[in-house]
Every structure is written in structure tokens, then in C-alpha cells.
Amino acid sequence: MRLANIFLTLFMLFFFCGSIICEEREDYLKPHPGMQETKIGDARVVTPQGAKIYKIGDLQVLEGAGEYTARRLLAMEERLDKIENENLNLRKELDALKEEISNMKKGQVLVK
Numbered sequence: 001m002r003l004a005n006i007f008l009t010l011f012m013l014f015f016f017c018g019s020i021i022c023e024e025r026e027d028y029l030k031p032h033p034g035m036q037e038t039k040i041g042d043a044r045v046v047t048p049q050g051a052k053i054y055k056i057g058d059l060q061v062l063e064g065a066g067e068y069t070a071r072r073l074l075a076m077e078e079r080l081d082k083i084e085n086e087n088l089n090l091r092k093e094l095d096a097l098k099e100e101i102s103n104m105k106k107g108q109v110l111v112k
Helices: 001-026 065-106
Strands: 035-040 042-047 053-055 059-062
Touching: 035 059
Parallel strands: none
Antiparallel strands: 035 042, 053 059
């Protein structure tokens, strides 16, 4: 009986100390970088930032990893194409300015 009381006391001490340690650490509840906490119905779910939630009837469905990845990659490709076009236009302007500067150095000033 005495041995059972010792084990019970040790178990309770271990259980309560563990719960106190876990209660003090709240950083494990915070989402990681690039993630966000989203409320779906009554549940809180950690999702990637920008993930879409669809409502089908009364059911709320989080988009799948493949759909999320494909959508994000398409958006990144569009942004990359836009940046490349802007870069090409800037290079053309830079070449025109270089040519104008070289003409100015030669003394051939062009008036537009």
C-alpha cells in the first residue's frame, strides 16, 4: 500500500509538472512563417498563407496541396513574365541612352 502511494505521488508530481511546463510554452501555438491560422467552422486550422477555402453546400473544403501549389506557381510565372518584359524594356531604354551619350561625346547632338 505504501509503495502504491509513492507511485501515485510520483505520477501526480510528474503529470502536474509536465502540464505546467507545457502551459508556459505558448510559442508552439503560433503558426510557422508562411503559415496562417484559419477558422473553418468551429475549428482553427493552420494553413499556408493564401490558401483558399471553398464552400460546397454546408461543407467547407480547404484546397489541396496540389491545387494550392499549381495556383501559386502560375501566379509566380505571370509575375516572372511581367518582370522579364519590364527588364527587356529597361534594357532597350538603356541602350538608347548609351547611344545618345556616345553621340554626345562625338559631338553629334541629336535634337528630338
